[in-house]
Amino acid sequence: xxxxxxxxxxxxxxxxxxxxxxxxxxxxxxxxxxxxxxxxxxxxxxxxxxxxxxxxxxxxxxxxxxxxxxxxxxxxxxxxxxxxxxxxxxxxxxxxxxxxxxxxxxxxxxxxxxxxxxxxxxxxxxxxxxxxxxxxxxxxxxxxxxxxxxxxxxxxxxxxxxxxxxxxxxxxxxxxxxxxxxxxxxxxxxxxxxxxxxxxxxxxxxxxxxxxxxxxxxxxxxxxxxxxxxxxxxxxxxxxxxxxxxxx
Ligand code: 13P
Numbered sequence: 001x002x003x004x005x006x007x008x009x010x011x012x013x014x015x016x017x018x019x020x021x022x023x024x025x026x027x028x029x030x031x032x033x034x035x036x037x038x039x040x041x042x043x044x045x046x047x048x049x050x051x052x053x054x055x056x057x058x059x060x061x062x063x064x065x066x067x068x069x070x071x072x073x074x075x076x077x078x079x080x081x082x083x084x085x086x087x088x089x090x091x092x093x094x095x096x097x098x099x100x101x102x103x104x105x106x107x108x109x110x111x112x113x114x115x116x117x118x119x120x121x122x123x124x125x126x127x128x129x130x131x132x133x134x135x136x137x138x139x140x141x142x143x144x145x146x147x148x149x150x151x152x153x154x155x156x157x158x159x160x161x162x163x164x165x166x167x168x169x170x171x172x173x174x175x176x177x178x179x180x181x182x183x184x185x186x187x188x189x190x191x192x193x194x195x196x197x198x199x200x201x202x203x204x205x206x207x208x209x210x211x212x213x214x215x216x217x218x219x220x221x222x223x224x225x226x227x228x229x230x231x232x233x234x235x236x237x238x239x240x241x242x243x244x245x246x247x248x
Contacts, residue, residue, distance in 0.1 A: 007219065007226040007246035008160060008203050010040035010121060011233025012061060012089060017043055021234065022050035028236035029243075030054050037226070037247045038203075040087050040121075041233075045075065052084035059087030059121065062095060065108035067115075077116035088113050089228075090120040091143070093127075093166045103146035110147050114155055121160045121228065122147060123207070124187075128167035136165075137186050144190065153194040160203045161187060162228040168208025170230060177217050177224075180206045184223035212241035219246045 011025075022043055029039060040057040043050070051058040064074035080088055090113060091106035101109075106122070113120040124143040126136040140163070148156070163183050168175050175183075184204045192199035206218050207228030218224055226246045232238045 005201065005203055005225045006036070006038055008038040008040060008205060009226045009239075009243045009246045010042060010059070010087070010089075010162070010205065010228045011239050012092070012207075012228055012230050013041075013043045013047075013233060014061070014094070014230060015044060016234055017047060019047060019050070021236075022047040025236045025239070026050050026054050028240055029056055032240055032243070034243055034247070037243055039243050042087070042089055042121075048080075048083050048085065057086045059085050059089060059118075061089045061092070063088050063090070063109055063113055063118070065105060065112050067112070077112045077118050081116045081118055085118060087119045087121055087160070089162075090122050092123045093125060093164060093169060097166075103143055104150075106143075107147045107150035110159065111151050114151060114158060119158055119160055121162050121205070123162045123164050123228070125162075125164040125166055125169075125208070131165065131167055136183065140183060140187065141190050144187065148194065153191070153198060156191060156195070156198045156202055160205060162205040162207050163187060164207035164228060170209070172209050174209040174211075174214055174218070175206070177221050180218055180224055181221035184221065188223050210242060212238045212245070215242045215245035 041051050042059040060080040063077045090109045095101045110120045124140045126139040130139045188199045203225040205226045205228045206224050210227045211232050
């Protein structure tokens with residue numbers, strides 16, 4: 001029997017937006033009827049406070065693997081937690097590429113987030129060359145296995161996975177609903193080999209050029225439990241439409 005999973009729609013603002021957008025987004029989401037969908041907003045850190053206590057989830061876009069110390073420019077999980085965050089994005093492909101975050105470092109960051117009671121939104125996904133070569137299941141499995149090795153499968157009860165094929169991020173080239181479903185089903189079956197209960201319950205989000213126009217079809221796939229939204233999360237009305245599409 002298939003478990004009913006609550007959908008989650010997360011907005012990753014990346015390094016975009018300003019205080020005015022934060023205030024507008026907060027107002028639009030606060031007025032909306034969003035009872036059957038978890039909503040998560042991940043703005044740049046200076047705007048977190050606009051969303052705390054407003055009735056939905058707030059998350060960081062990154063955290064340090066360390067708890068404290070001489071790491072200029074970094075933020076610790078405990079600081080995000082103290083600021084009121086419930087989640088934190090870990091291992092986004094832009095950080096893997098721009099900041100050289102390896103599978104091992106991502107696993108350390110997931111461990112740090114879990115230690116602080118933050119839900120890591122663990123991003124995985126293959127670049128275009130791996131998609132073309134056809135080894136994307138193995139690629140994604142290795143990204144997940146590095147985290148399993150570090151924190152153990154039981155901790156996946158407190159983790160959200162976001163499948164974001166790198167070739168679909170910010171390109172307008174969305175994975176087809178079938179392509180997304182194939183990888184999501186693979187991720188779930190991969191986890192099920194280690195723990196079937198956790199595999200059934202874990203929220204697996206799709207990310208990569210999700211828009212109000214394609215969200216409904218993507219989210220209706222059996223193993224797609226919502227989305228991690230970049231560009232379209234910067235428009236309050238579009239983001240709201242995407243949240244509502246997950247509810248249906
Ligand atoms: P886009 O929705 O802009 O393609 O970005 C997806 C993403 O990277 C979310 O983390």
